[in-house]
Amino acid sequence: MPQIKIEKNPSQSRLQEMGVESWEIWDCPVSEFRLDFDETEKAYVLEGEIIVTPDGEEPVRVVAGDYVEFPEGLNSFWQVVKPLRKHYSYD
Secondary structure, X not given: OOOOEEXXXXXXXXXXXXXXXXXXXXXXXXXXXXXXXXXXXXXEEEEEEEEEEEOOOOOEEEEOOEEEEEOOOOEEEEEEEEEEEEEEEEO
16 A cells, blocks of 8 residues: 655755755645545645545644655545645656
């Protein structure tokens, strides 16, 4: 089963190294929906909080300041607890 990877509060230099500033930005209001990944998404959460529950797995809490990788093949249910704003990129 593909695993969500979370890096808490990566350094500014790490974010610069990854080029996060140039990634697209996605905003999402408080909501609930399914989200299935057919490619790996890299994301850096600027604001908000989400609870991502991979099918058959424990929920994962993602908050502002987290760098996250949602792997290809991940099928999940999202609960946006606080309005979400994130940078994101696909490999």
